[in-house]
Ligand code: HEM
Ligand code: SF4
């Protein structure tokens with residue numbers, strides 16, 4: 221019973237997750253780009269890689285922009301959150317072992333205790349975001365179920381992964397839950413709030429070109 | 441939720457009359473028409489990806505002044521167009537009142553918040569789209585709608601009749617006889633270096649600005665003209681009321697009046713929104729990536745005159761001045777260096793406001809808010825304590841003059857200094873240049 225569930229989630233369902241991530245992501249990018257060409261021609265006419273790259277370099281630098289400077293706490297938490305969020309699943313030893321086992325590819329892994337700390341950092345940052353959504357009136361005012369959903373989907377695999385790794389509660393149950401929440405991650409990145417991971421780059425390049433190209437001004 | 445918190449409804453006869461004529465069906469149809477017909481990926485992506493982090497809150501002078509959640513940029517979206525998108529336009533007339541009040545009177549479309557949003561979300565674009573929907577629903581504040589009506593009836597903002605326009609120019613020419621005996625305000629001269637265009641309020645009640653500009657051009661030996669035909673007014677309240685068709689007609693008339701006269705370029709007076717309408721919105725509506733006739737703002741043109749040595753100052757403006765960077769020419773068109781160069785050429789000493797340049801705070805008059813008239817004056821006053829604080833800080837450093845090369849900034853700051861009791865005077869560049877330049881062609885005093 222357990223093995224068949226485990227095989228199901230790590231087999232076909234994981235394929236489904238990656239499939240939706242890649243195909244869904246591509247679909248969103250292509251369909252939105254063609255919509256932009258059709259409807260926003262007067263906006264995207266100014267798009268230039270030079271403008272986009274300049275802007276992205278500023279915005280991926282902590283405190284590199286006015287927005288980051290004026291919100292120092294969010295800046296630190298956001299950078300820690302996102303770096304750990306992306307690096308931990310990619311460089312976790314156990315994940316790389318799976319890639320090696322199934323596809324024969326591998327790359328250097330993070331030491332397990334470092335990955336563990338990074339997981340804790342993601343959870344802590346997530347708790348901070350949740351705290352803001354309730355306590356900070358400005359954020360609470362604009363928060364909807366979509367934001368809670370995005371936060372929960374994002375946190376799921378980290379919480380379950382942490383519990384499984386430390387063998388808190390039932391390991392077998394946790395690991396299945398971990399895989400399922402991980403798949404949810406992949407499923408939802410192309411859509412809704414989490415699509416900022418893919419589409420944010422586009423809106424950045426666009427507004428960078430709008431500012432630098434049309435307005436001759438910085439967008440940071 | 442939003443509706444419960446929106447407790448600041450202001451009575452406006454234009455908004456109310458429009459609302460009284462609405463039905464839910466009409467709202468739904470119009471919202472869909474605009475969302476599906478006129479917007480595309482931009483709006484969708486902004487709506488989907490805004491992570492509601494609230495980082496943009498601090499950007500907005502309305503939020504900074506009230507420190508109240510419902511004034512943050514993202515909250516403006518959340519209480520208006522965001523709901524229309526989510527509900528596919530299925531909202532009642534009262535909700536549209538709220539949308540209109542927020543979009544027309546609580547956002548200057550100044551785009552300061554873009555500097556704060558990591559995802560590059562353009563709240564001003566969302567608010568502009570909201571106004572577009574309101575315009576199509578016939579729900580617009582009375583005063584700004586009146587200027588839009590004037591635009592469509594007369595092609596100028598102030599109901600100036602064709603003969604009154606020419607009369608005002610002749611009058612100013614005559615006024616100049618005592619000071620500059622051979623100064624002309626050339627009309628419809630073909631093929632000259634530039635056509636000078638102004639906004640409707642100049643002939644209406646700020647004619648001395650035309651006099652001053654003509655005196656500066658005269659002193660510089662410029663080869664210029666003004667048009668006698670409609671198209672002379674470069675202002676554009678239709679752009680802010682959401683009447684984009686009218687915006688297009690206005691800009692076409694403006695460009696065409698320069699083309700008919702075969703001038704090399706257009707020089708615009710010291711106005712911000714008119715400039716925005718030719719480099720940003722009107723030109724694009726007409727399908728021009730740039731524009732059919734080169735256009736420069738006074739700030740650029742005066743810089744040229746000073747750099748070429750065509751205008752020299754007899755004395756600099758005394759005392760300490762500070763600079764109001766108009767959103768539409770600084771954050772909007774990167775004329776920061778030009779303005780700093782000029783400010784230091786014409787003023788004895790400058791102290792800067794903080795923040796300044798492309799990070800400046802709007803005067804709260806821009807984006808058409810001041811044109812929404814008396815009912816909303818206090819929205820601008822209470823909503824720009826941030827600017828009053830900046831001005832007070834500059835005052836404490838000794839500044840008594842505010843240099844503001846924009847009509848809207850003038851109107852907005854004039855109200856702010858009175859409201860907050862700040863003892864400063866506001867000047868156009870033209871005021872200072874005219875008053876203090878070397879006048880080689882003037883009658884000896
Ligand atoms: C790789 C590109 C990505 C970029 C550039 C990016 C950027 C951002 C930015 C700028 C914010 C707003 C600041 C904040 O509140 O922290 C944000 C928030 C957020 N991001 Fe990302 N992100 C990326 C990927 C992801 C991914 C892959 C996920 C999860 C699947 C994710 C989950 C979140 C969540 C949940 C928030 C909201 C935090 C809150 O509740 O305030 N992001 N992201
Ligand atoms: S800063 Fe941008 S992403 Fe964050 S709430 Fe404001 S508009 Fe949304």
Ligand code: SF4
Pocket residue numbers: 499500501502512513516546547548549550551552553554563564802
């Ligand atoms: S007034 Fe300016 S800063 Fe405030 S929401 Fe509008 S565009 Fe953004």
